[in-house]
Amino acid sequence: MSEPMQRQPVQQKSVQQKIGNIALLVADYDDAIAFYTSKLQFSLIADTDLGDGKRWIEIAPPNSNGSHLLLAKASNAQQQAAVGNQTGGRVFLFLHTNDFWRDYHAMQAKGVKFNEQPREESYGTVAVFEDLYGNKWDLLQLHPN
Numbered sequence: 001m002s003e004p005m006q007r008q009p010v011q012q013k014s015v016q017q018k019i020g021n022i023a024l025l026v027a028d029y030d031d032a033i034a035f036y037t038s039k040l041q042f043s044l045i046a047d048t049d050l051g052d053g054k055r056w057i058e059i060a061p062p063n064s065n066g067s068h069l070l071l072a073k074a075s076n077a078q079q080q081a082a083v084g085n086q087t088g089g090r091v092f093l094f095l096h097t098n099d100f101w102r103d104y105h106a107m108q109a110k111g112v113k114f115n116e117q118p119r120e121e122s123y124g125t126v127a128v129f130e131d132l133y134g135n136k137w138d139l140l141q142l143h144p145n
Contacts, residue, residue, distance in 0.1 A: 084133030
């Protein structure tokens with residue numbers, strides 16, 4: 001008769017999660033790619049044809065090690081109505097930079113629409129801008145802690 005196997009205690013892994021992608025509704029894949037890569041200098045990470053007019057498109061800011069934007073083409077009336085207004089008119093995304101003035105002037109020169117003049121806040125330098133569909137973004141350089 002063999003001895004029953006002793007179960008070793010299971011070591012719990014610490015929770016490790018991250019947001020991989022954030023879906024951004026767009027009216028047209030190619031127009032969105034052109035805006036983000038030419039005006040904001042984002043990198044095209046992936047552009048895979050999924051068939052039936054669908055594509056898997058990921059973009060990210062230069063030298064980013066965080067989440068990617070997943071460009072999702074609106075496919076019905078409800079989604080089309082949300083293009084450019086995914087957050088009910090509030091700032092949707094926050095583009096952090098290590099040089100606010102470099103990026104602000106470069107974006108202005110490429111025709112990016114800013115909704116306000118840059119301002120200094122307790123947390124950093126910031127200005128709200130719009131993407132090609134009207135989604136509001138913060139361009140933000142945080143103050144060092």
